[in-house]
Amino acid sequence: MKNMLLTLNLVLCIGYSWCVNAALLVSEDFNYTDGSTIKDANGGTGWSNAWSGSGEDNVIISDNLDYTGAIAPSGGSALRSGGNDISVGRSFSTNYGGDGDTGTSVWISFLAKKPGGFGYGYVSLGGDGSSLSLYAPTADTWFTRVGNTNIYDSGMSSFDTVMMLYKVDFASGAVSNLDDLSVWYNPDLSGGEAGLGAATVTSSDYNFTFDSIGIRGWTGNSMQVDNIKIGEGFADVVAIPEPGTFFLLGLGLLGMLAFRKRS
Ligand SMILES: [Ca+2]
Numbered sequence: 001m002k003n004m005l006l007t008l009n010l011v012l013c014i015g016y017s018w019c020v021n022a023a024l025l026v027s028e029d030f031n032y033t034d035g036s037t038i039k040d041a042n043g044g045t046g047w048s049n050a051w052s053g054s055g056e057d058n059v060i061i062s063d064n065l066d067y068t069g070a071i072a073p074s075g076g077s078a079l080r081s082g083g084n085d086i087s088v089g090r091s092f093s094t095n096y097g098g099d100g101d102t103g104t105s106v107w108i109s110f111l112a113k114k115p116g117g118f119g120y121g122y123v124s125l126g127g128d129g130s131s132l133s134l135y136a137p138t139a140d141t142w143f144t145r146v147g148n149t150n151i152y153d154s155g156m157s158s159f160d161t162v163m164m165l166y167k168v169d170f171a172s173g174a175v176s177n178l179d180d181l182s183v184w185y186n187p188d189l190s191g192g193e194a195g196l197g198a199a200t201v202t203s204s205d206y207n208f209t210f211d212s213i214g215i216r217g218w219t220g221n222s223m224q225v226d227n228i229k230i231g232e233g234f235a236d237v238v239a240i241p242e243p244g245t246f247f248l249l250g251l252g253l254l255g256m257l258a259f260r261k262r263s
């Protein structure tokens with residue numbers, strides 16, 4: 001059986017180097033019951049606790065977010081966070097960028113939208129190092145924010161759904177060494193990692209560690225968030241319709257049948 005699985009894996013992964021060792025580390029699709037509060041929801045993978053964040057506006061809504069740039073629909077429901085400035089948060093089961101992660105990379109993606117026009121909203125990854133945020137101040141465009149500094153104004157309306165894609169290369173050596181950040185807004189996913197093109201934002205000026213995520217919409221406003229993913233590789237954090245997948249799957253099944261005939 002092990003050999004059969006190896007055969008299947010080999011056939012499926014020919015030409016797809018990402019599928020050999022990469023792994024999805026964290027995921028949350030918010031496909032909970034519509035109208036339920038996010039507090040104490042504990043689905044998904046890679047988390048150490050349930051969501052915090054009480055309040056009537058921190059709820060699951062049926063209006064899930066989708067990104068039309070070749071990503072598969074996220075489906076189901078989404079989080080709507082806001083009201084009285086109560087943030088919503090959850091911790092990862094490990095500290096990305098800390099001891100043991102130096103010299104490695106993580107990819108991060110999520111979908112977000114700030115439907116209202118009053119006040120700020122953000123999705124922020126935090127830890128011992130600088131925080132990394134998608135931030136919408138009252139200017140109502142999406143910013144990349146590190147710590148308390150807006151390092152890039154995308155000019156894109158925060159009323160529109162944005163797909164964020166981050167790659168962080170944690171520097172070798174000491175954890176405190178500065179890391180390489182790449183940020184894409186609404187990336188073209190159709191060509192895979194090789195077709196991404198240059199990142200919208202790059203930086204080597206900050207040290208990052210990520211042990212949690214926080215989401216907040218200022219009073220009178222809200223943030224909608226869906227499909228949070230952290231992975232070792234690009235393909236772990238995006239969902240691309242892959243016409244060749246079924247062809248490869250068919251090849252894999254043929255390989256398994258051939259193996260069974262020989263044995
Ligand atoms: Ca969803």
Ligand SMILES: [Ca+2]
Nearest residue numbers: 175176177207
């Ligand atoms: Ca570092």
